[in-house]
Amino acid sequence: MIKTGVYTFLVCALMGLTAYASFYVAPTEATMGLVQRIFYLHAPSGMVSLTAFLVSFIGSVTYLLTKKPKWDWLAVSSAEVGIAFCTVVLLTGPIWAHPAWGVWWAWDARLTSTLVLWLLYVAFLILRTMIEDHDRRALVSAFFGVFTFLDVPLVYGSIWWWRTQHPQPVVFTSAGLDPTMRKVFYLSWLSLSCLMALLVRQRYELEASREELRSLEQELEAN
Amino acid sequence: MKNLDSVFAAYLIGWAIFFLFSLSVAKRSAGLKDEISRLKERLQESLQKGK
Amino acid sequence: MRLFSNTAVLLQKELQAEFRSHELLTTASVFILIVIVLFSFTFDPTSAESKQFGPGLLWLAFLFSASLMMQPSFLKERTNDTLSALRLAISDPFAIFLAKLCANTIFLLITQLLLLLVFGVFYNVAVLSVFPQLAFVFFLGSLGISTTGTALSAISSQARMREVLLPLLLLPLLVPVLIPSAEATKALFEPEHPLRWDWLGMLIAFDVVFLTALWLFGEYLLEE
Numbered sequence: 001m002i003k004t005g006v007y008t009f010l011v012c013a014l015m016g017l018t019a020y021a022s023f024y025v026a027p028t029e030a031t032m033g034l035v036q037r038i039f040y041l042h043a044p045s046g047m048v049s050l051t052a053f054l055v056s057f058i059g060s061v062t063y064l065l066t067k068k069p070k071w072d073w074l075a076v077s078s079a080e081v082g083i084a085f086c087t088v089v090l091l092t093g094p095i096w097a098h099p100a101w102g103v104w105w106a107w108d109a110r111l112t113s114t115l116v117l118w119l120l121y122v123a124f125l126i127l128r129t130m131i132e133d134h135d136r137r138a139l140v141s142a143f144f145g146v147f148t149f150l151d152v153p154l155v156y157g158s159i160w161w162w163r164t165q166h167p168q169p170v171v172f173t174s175a176g177l178d179p180t181m182r183k184v185f186y187l188s189w190l191s192l193s194c195l196m197a198l199l200v201r202q203r204y205e206l207e208a209s210r211e212e213l214r215s216l217e218q219e220l221e222a223n
Numbered sequence: 224m225k226n227l228d229s230v231f232a233a234y235l236i237g238w239a240i241f242f243l244f245s246l247s248v249a250k251r252s253a254g255l256k257d258e259i260s261r262l263k264e265r266l267q268e269s270l271q272k273g274k
Numbered sequence: 275m276r277l278f279s280n281t282a283v284l285l286q287k288e289l290q291a292e293f294r295s296h297e298l299l300t301t302a303s304v305f306i307l308i309v310i311v312l313f314s315f316t317f318d319p320t321s322a323e324s325k326q327f328g329p330g331l332l333w334l335a336f337l338f339s340a341s342l343m344m345q346p347s348f349l350k351e352r353t354n355d356t357l358s359a360l361r362l363a364i365s366d367p368f369a370i371f372l373a374k375l376c377a378n379t380i381f382l383l384i385t386q387l388l389l390l391l392v393f394g395v396f397y398n399v400a401v402l403s404v405f406p407q408l409a410f411v412f413f414l415g416s417l418g419i420s421t422t423g424t425a426l427s428a429i430s431s432q433a434r435m436r437e438v439l440l441p442l443l444l445l446p447l448l449v450p451v452l453i454p455s456a457e458a459t460k461a462l463f464e465p466e467h468p469l470r471w472d473w474l475g476m477l478i479a480f481d482v483v484f485l486t487a488l489w490l491f492g493e494y495l496l497e498e
Contacts (some may be wrong), residue, residue: 019234034226038233045237064494084244088237095233099226119446127443130433140429143495147425147447150487154450154480161472162453195241202248209255216262223269 004201011198014191018184026184038096044189045088046114048196052082053121053149055200060145063138072138073207074200075145076128079121081199085192086118109163113156120148120155134214277372280364284373289380298381302343306389309335310396324397329459332393333452336386337419341441343381344423347374348431357496367493371424375488378420379413386412404462407469411462414477415455421484422447428495450480 022040029036059075062068093111094104105111127144131137177185292298313331317323351357360370387409394401401408426443430436454473461470 015238022234023230035229037230041234041237064491081244084240088240091236091240092233095229095236099229116446116449123443123446127429127433127439130435130439132434136432139494139497140432143425143491144429144443146487146491147422147484150483151447151450154476154483158450158453158476161476162457165457199241199245199248202245202252206248206252206255209252209259213255213259213262216259216266220262220266220269223266223273 007198011191011194014187014194018188018191021184021187026181027178029181032100035096035099038092040184040188042089042092042096044185044192045085045092046110047189048192049082049085049089049114049117050152051193052078052085052196052200053117053152056082056121056145057149060142060149063142064146067139069138069211070208072142073204073211075142076125077200077203077207079124079145080203081196083118083121083125084199085196086114086121089114090118106168107163108168109156109160112163113159116155116159117152120151124148277366277369280366280369281372281376284360284364284369285376288373288377292377292381298343298346299385302339302381302385303388305339305342306335306385307392309338310389310393314396319397321398324399325460325463328393328397328399329463330452330456332390333415333456333459335389336382336415337445337448337452338441339385340382340416340419340423341444344378344420344427344444345430345437345440347378347424347427349427349436352431361496367496368489370496371428371488371492374427375417375420375424378424379416382416382420383409383412386416399463401463404467407462407467408459410469411455411458411474411477414474414481415451418451418477418480418484419448421481421488425484425488425492425495428492450476454480 018040022037026037026040028034056075056078059071059073059078063071063075090111093114097106098104124141124144128137128141131140310332313335317327348357351360361367364370390401390405390408390412393399423440423444426440426447430440430443433439454476458470458473458477461468461473
């Protein structure tokens with residue numbers, strides 16, 4: 001395993017490289033101009049948030065099957081990081097939309113689905129704060145985590161089909177990426193994925209520390 | 224250029240969210256680590272007293 | 275099969291309990307009625323607008339009412355401490371869920387079909403001519419709502435602020451029920467009243483996915 005410090009440095013370097021590529025290497029897009037460069041942060045963030053939620057789902061299922069706490073730690077850590085990436089999507093979207101199309105928010109399929117996704121996982125976190133007992137909280141939120149992730153493709157599907165039936169002129173396009181743009185996109189995806197892993201690991205260690213504190217408190221009480 | 228402002232704003236906000244998340248986790252972690260070392264000391268003391 | 279006989283027994287118990295008191299059916303129906311009336315103040319209920327906005331508003335009313343109606347499902351077992359007795363008596367925990375969600379589906383369907391008639395009168399929409407098709411759409415939607423609602427009732431009964439928590443958890447989860455149900459209902463209000471199998475397919479997919487998930491993982495929710 002790479003030491004945290006080294007890995008953090010690598011991630012920062014990658015992010016810096018990505019920013020440079022997004023601003024200077026990627027060609028300017030014909031129709032939207034400069035503002036289209038937000039795409040290199042907006043779109044990969046969306047994909048990385050889904051990856052984080054998938055990891056959270058794996059944590060939830062494995063916890064239900066094994067009851068080992070570390071899977072619950074993974075589930076909650078990944079969910080929180082996923083929400084962070086989701087938030088980036090939801091904030092960069094309007095910042096892109098307003099100069100490009102004059103509206104802050106367009107109920108287009110992807111943005112709307114991301115908003116529902118955000119609401120689902122925020123609900124997941126709120127559920128966890130409403131249950132005091134440690135083991136019960138892990139069990140119940142693992143179950144809800146499974147339900148939530150199973151809902152994700154259904155949410156995307158139904159919203160996408162609904163938008164297809166009721167089309168609107170304003171659309172976020174990533175169609176027609178030229179080769180250089182595609183390379184910058186993949187670089188951004190890579191660096192954001194590495195960032196996701198770093199943040200999940202950091203958050204996971206926080207959960208592990210909480211557990212250590214809890215067991216120390218129990219030991220003290222016993223003595 | 225107005226559009227360049229938007230691009231900068233988007234990247235700034237994006238990076239700020241990641242940074243703030245990491246910072247908040249780090250702060251909570253540091254607090255917990257302090258608490259853990261305090262408790263470990265107390266546990267050591269109470270174990271020695273027990274002996 | 276053991277599962278079905280156990281479910282039948284529990285379902286009978288649930289139905290008897292409700293039909294004796296009528297509490298849930300009455301309050302849910304009145305709630306939906308209130309929402310339908312309030313909606314009339316938010317837009318001009320001409321026939322064209324009613325056909326356009328009506329289905330969505332109707333399904334929103336159904337969702338809000340359901341998120342309140344699902345609460346007692348498991349809460350009453352916890353308050354009366356009958357859950358452990360149920361678990362001991364019934365070997366398959368899925369039977370408990372199946373009975374409750376069938377009962378909830380039936381209750382939802384009854385209130386929805388009743389209020390559909392009221393809606394038809396208030397908003398000048400021809401509902402009787404497509405009543406069987408509408409009932410089918412309502413059944414698929416209600417099954418999805420009660421599958422997830424019953425599971426979440428088992429969750430929220432173990433948590434604080436459960437009255438707010440259940441709707442908060444349930445409503446975003448039901449987006450893939452709201453959209454297809456509203457769209458399929460809207461299609462049935464049109465002159466040609468087609469049965470939209472693309473939307474119904476989505477509802478069936480939702481129902482199958484969550485029934486399966488509940489069957490696979492539901493027992494963990496009932497652990498003490």
